[in-house]
Amino acid sequence: MSSGPVGLAHRLLTEAVDALSTAAGPAATDDELLSMLTLCKGAARRLDRLVGGAVAELERRGTFAERGYKSAAVALADLLGWEQFEARRRVTAAEQVCQRAGLDGTVLPARLAATAEAFAAARTDLRHVEVIARVLASPPAARLAPQVWAGAEAELAVKSEVYTPSELQAWGSALVEALDQDGAEPDDGDPAPVNELRLTRLARGGGKLAGRFEDAATFDAIAAVIDAEAKPLDADDPRNAAQRQADALADVCGFVLDQGDSPSPAAAGRISTCWCGWRTWRTAAGPRCSTSAAPSPRARCGCSPATPPWSLSSWAPRASPSTSAGRPAPSPTASAGPWPRGAAGASTPAAGVHRPGARSTTSFPGRRVGRRRSTTAL
Numbered sequence: 001m002s003s004g005p006v007g008l009a010h011r012l013l014t015e016a017v018d019a020l021s022t023a024a025g026p027a028a029t030d031d032e033l034l035s036m037l038t039l040c041k042g043a044a045r046r047l048d049r050l051v052g053g054a055v056a057e058l059e060r061r062g063t064f065a066e067r068g069y070k071s072a073a074v075a076l077a078d079l080l081g082w083e084q085f086e087a088r089r090r091v092t093a094a095e096q097v098c099q100r101a102g103l104d105g106t107v108l109p110a111r112l113a114a115t116a117e118a119f120a121a122a123r124t125d126l127r128h129v130e131v132i133a134r135v136l137a138s139p140p141a142a143r144l145a146p147q148v149w150a151g152a153e154a155e156l157a158v159k160s161e162v163y164t165p166s167e168l169q170a171w172g173s174a175l176v177e178a179l180d181q182d183g184a185e186p187d188d189g190d191p192a193p194v195n196e197l198r199l200t201r202l203a204r205g206g207g208k209l210a211g212r213f214e215d216a217a218t219f220d221a222i223a224a225v226i227d228a229e230a231k232p233l234d235a236d237d238p239r240n241a242a243q244r245q246a247d248a249l250a251d252v253c254g255f256v257l258d259q260g261d262s263p264s265p266a267a268a269g270r271i272s273t274c275w276c277g278w279r280t281w282r283t284a285a286g287p288r289c290s291t292s293a294a295p296s297p298r299a300r301c302g303c304s305p306a307t308p309p310w311s312l313s314s315w316a317p318r319a320s321p322s323t324s325a326g327r328p329a330p331s332p333t334a335s336a337g338p339w340p341r342g343a344a345g346a347s348t349p350a351a352g353v354h355r356p357g358a359r360s361t362t363s364f365p366g367r368r369v370g371r372r373r374s375t376t377a378l
Contacts (some may be wrong), residue, residue, distance in 0.1 A: 004300060020039070020040070024036045045119070045122040045124070046122050048090075048093070048118055048119075048125075048126045050091075051090055051093075052096050052119075052126075054281035055076065055090055055091060055093075055094040055098075056095070056098035056099070056100075058118035059094065060101050062139060072087075072091045073087040073089075073091045074087070076090060076091070085198065089126060089130050090126070092100055092117070093126055093129050093130070095111070095133075096110065096116075096132075096133045097110050097115055097116035097119045098110055098116070099121075104139045112132060112136070112157070113131070114153055114154040114156075114158075114159070115128075115132050115153065117157070118157045118161065121161075123161050124157070125160070125165070128163075128168060129160075130165075131160075131165045131169045131172065132157065132168070132172065134169070135168075135175075136149065136172075136176070137155065137167065138176060138183065140176045140177050140179075141176040143182070143306060144179055144180060148179055152172075152175055152179060155175065156172050159171060161207070175360040176236070192239045193212050193216075193218075195211075195212070195213045195214060196211060196212055196213075197210075197211035198210045198211065200253060225248070225252055226245050227248075228248075229251055229252065230245045230247070232244065271377045
């Protein structure tokens with residue numbers, strides 16, 4: 001530490017903290033310990049105000065930019081080891097409750113004048129400052145007249161002395177909603193539907209999908225495909241509804257990949273289809289299952305070299321004639337052995353049946369049997 005003003009202040013601060021530590025020893029009374037708590041709280045607020053002022057001055061001087069930082073929050077996180085949210089909280093205080101400088105160097109008052117006064121007097125917390133700034137930056141607050149906005153800010157500064165940050169957030173949001181009597185401008189046009197799907201890969205493999213489809217036609221098409229393939233195979237199907245839907249989605253995606261419609265040739269090579277249309281994901285050791293393996297739950301499909309695979313005639317498999325096992329009957333014109341897609345024996349969709357994203361000349365593969373859960377990695 002230097003021997004200048006900062007070094008002197010650091011020595012005095014250390015001595016003051018040591019004195020407080022001694023005063024809060026075992027000999028202290030209950031009242032003295034309670035007073036110690038409130039005293040430390042006030043001191044922490046003053047230190048937060050001091051940090052905010054230092055950050056504001058460094059930003060005005062461009063110190064962070066000179067050292068290659070794109071933002072003050074990143075610089076603080078790197079310098080002080082803070083999390084990003086902690087650094088952003090200090091930057092928010094620096095921007096909202098500290099004096100600013102205009103383009104000509106003129107000193108301007110803080111954006112939140114009443115809050116800045118309460119913060120400087122240690123009557124409010126850093127968290128309260130963050131909440132007030134968030135509430136007054138909301139769309140309802142942005143529609144308020146300048147005088148009304150300033151009045152709301154003064155009210156929030158007063159309430160920050162008695163409310164917790166969460167209580168202040170709720171009260172402040174209700175306040176600006178009540179002051180915004182006219183509300184947002186009416187929008188005569190219907191908003192465009194938003195369709196979005198998020199894929200998150202898990203560290204141990206696999207992933208999670210979360211989506212929202214506001215376009216009714218798009219959602220109905222997706223739901224029709226999944227519902228058709230997610231029906232239980234039979235009374236002994238061990239999968240629950242969520243597992244059946246996951247397997248159905250994997251079947252549809254695997255069908256598209258197997259048809260060569262995928263933009264990724266590497267992904268298309270990860271699929272193999274056995275006699276009955278059972279789709280398996282290849283690994284380094286080869287396909288996960290084999291039709292010549294020992295009897296397993298898959299044996300229920302009746303797959304054998306002499307039995308050609310069955311296929312679906314439409315996206316609604318229960319609508320076609322079925323065998324005693326509840327599956328569509330195989331085509332009488334199909335030959336033994338693997339059934340190439342698009343061959344003469346492959347069935348085609350029924351007339352008028354809409355199959356989003358699929359070719360009308362190909363058949364849909366058979367459903368999985370006895371698989372515990374989907375392992376498709378999208």
